[in-house]
Amino acid sequence: MTKQNQNHEVNIIDFFNYLINIVKKIGTKIINIFEKIFKTILWFFILLKKYFLLILIVVIISGVLGYLNKGIIPIYYNYDMIVEPNFNSSKTLYQLIDSYNKLAANKESKLKGLKNISIKPIKSLTEELNIFYTTIKNNDNIVKNDSIFSKNFELINKFRQYLVDTDYLKHSIHITSTNKLSSEEIKNEILSPFENDPFFSRFKEAYLNSIDTKSKIYKNELKIIDTLLLSIAKGDKSKISASSLSINKDSKTNVEQDLLNKALKITQLLADTEVEKVQKSQVITLISEPQLVDNNSLITNRSTYSFILYGFLFSIFIILFIQFVKYLNKFEKKHS
Numbered sequence: 001m002t003k004q005n006q007n008h009e010v011n012i013i014d015f016f017n018y019l020i021n022i023v024k025k026i027g028t029k030i031i032n033i034f035e036k037i038f039k040t041i042l043w044f045f046i047l048l049k050k051y052f053l054l055i056l057i058v059v060i061i062s063g064v065l066g067y068l069n070k071g072i073i074p075i076y077y078n079y080d081m082i083v084e085p086n087f088n089s090s091k092t093l094y095q096l097i098d099s100y101n102k103l104a105a106n107k108e109s110k111l112k113g114l115k116n117i118s119i120k121p122i123k124s125l126t127e128e129l130n131i132f133y134t135t136i137k138n139n140d141n142i143v144k145n146d147s148i149f150s151k152n153f154e155l156i157n158k159f160r161q162y163l164v165d166t167d168y169l170k171h172s173i174h175i176t177s178t179n180k181l182s183s184e185e186i187k188n189e190i191l192s193p194f195e196n197d198p199f200f201s202r203f204k205e206a207y208l209n210s211i212d213t214k215s216k217i218y219k220n221e222l223k224i225i226d227t228l229l230l231s232i233a234k235g236d237k238s239k240i241s242a243s244s245l246s247i248n249k250d251s252k253t254n255v256e257q258d259l260l261n262k263a264l265k266i267t268q269l270l271a272d273t274e275v276e277k278v279q280k281s282q283v284i285t286l287i288s289e290p291q292l293v294d295n296n297s298l299i300t301n302r303s304t305y306s307f308i309l310y311g312f313l314f315s316i317f318i319i320l321f322i323q324f325v326k327y328l329n330k331f332e333k334k335h336s
Contacts, residue, residue: 047319047323048319051315051319051322054315054318054319055312055315055316055319058311058312058314058315058318059308059311059312059315060311061311062307062308062310062311062312062314063304063307063308063311065307066304066305066306066307066308067304067307074178075178076115076176076177076178077113077176077177077178077179077180077181077292078174078175078176078292078293079174079175079176079177079181079186079290079291079292079293080172080173080174080175080288080290080291080293081172081173081175081186081286081288081289081290081291082122082170082171082172082173082286082287082288083170083171083173083191083284083285083286083287084169084170084171084284084285084287085171085283085284085285086204086279086280086282086283086284086285087200087203087204087207087280087283089194089200089283089284090165090166090167090168090171091166092194092197092200093119093171093194093284094119094165094166096193096194097117097118097119097173097190100114100117100190101116101117101118104116104117109189110189111177111181111185111186111189111190112177112179113177113178113179113181114175114176114177115176115177115178116174116175116176117173117174117175117176117190118173118174119171119172119173119174120165120171120172120174121165121166121167121168121170121171121172122168122170122171122172123168127168127169127170128159128160128163129156130169131163131167131168131169132156132159132160135159170287173190175190175290180292181290183289183290183291186290187286187290191284191286194283194284195282195283195284197283200283201283203283204280204281204282204283207280208277208280208281211273211276211277211280212277214269214273215270215273215274215277218266218269218270218273219270221262221266222263222266222267222270225259225262225263225266228255228259229256229259229260232255232256232259
């Protein structure tokens with residue numbers, strides 16, 4: 001038993017020695033890595049000290065360029081806004097934006113500093129499907145209740161391929177200017193002429209009048225339903241037979257249910273007309289106000305401090321390039 005205990009103790013000691021050696025090796029490697037990192041940092045600061053004059057000259061020149069760059073190179077301000085043209089006015093809007101762009105190219109735009117203006121549709125599968133089903137609903141030549149037709153993916157895919165930019169509902173307008181513009185300036189010069197167009201103004205007025213007429217009809221029908229329900233509660237069915245509403249008049253229970261269903265449907269239609277009235281209250285609905293796109297990133301910012309930083313980084317690149325050339329020369333002499 002004594003020998004077995006001794007062998008067991010020896011094995012444990014060997015195991016611990018093995019673990020200690022592994023820890024020492026790992027510790028040595030970690031120390032070597034940190035030593036190399038420290039030497040590299042120290043070497044870098046020695047280079048900075050050696051080429052301090054070069055760095056100082058490049059940084060000063062860059063700072064001066066940064067201070068004067070506004071006068072030499074104009075700053076561009078970018079704006080984005082999202083609109084939704086109503087009353088089939090998308091083509092007219094695209095033509096108007098194109099004319100604004102030509103005026104900007106000829107420096108004849110009323111919007112001071114305007115350099116470029118562009119428009120593009122906001123595309124998505126949901127939007128394209130919405131256009132597809134709206135087209136089916138509004139086209140009398142297409143069978144409206146044909147579920148096989150409306151769910152045919154191949155047909156939908158072909159339909160999407162034939163869509164053009166003006167078919168989409170929402171559009172993004174991008175503006176580039178050398179002057180900082182306010183939201184009101186952009187809307188007054190770009191959207192107001194379109195909003196005040198005589199043809200579309202009359203179209204909008206007629207459309208809103210038609211919505212008001214529908215609302216009055218729906219409200220009148222709700223009043224009739226209220227009167228009929230009150231008559232049923234009193235046991236008077238004479239007004240039901242005289243009503244122009246399409247309901248089931250077989251029994252009291254069915255009539256009441258039909259009237260309630262009818263009232264619910266009309267209430268939904270009335271709510272839809274109110275939403276539609278808000279959506280169509282303008283010739284062009286402004287979904288997102290003109291917003292200045294952030295140009296203050298490290299790359300695009302052209303302040304004096306950013307130029308100084310660029311100058312410092314450029315001087316570091318020059319120093320490293322010089323060291324690389326020296327290394328190549330030594331390598332060439334050693335192996336020549």
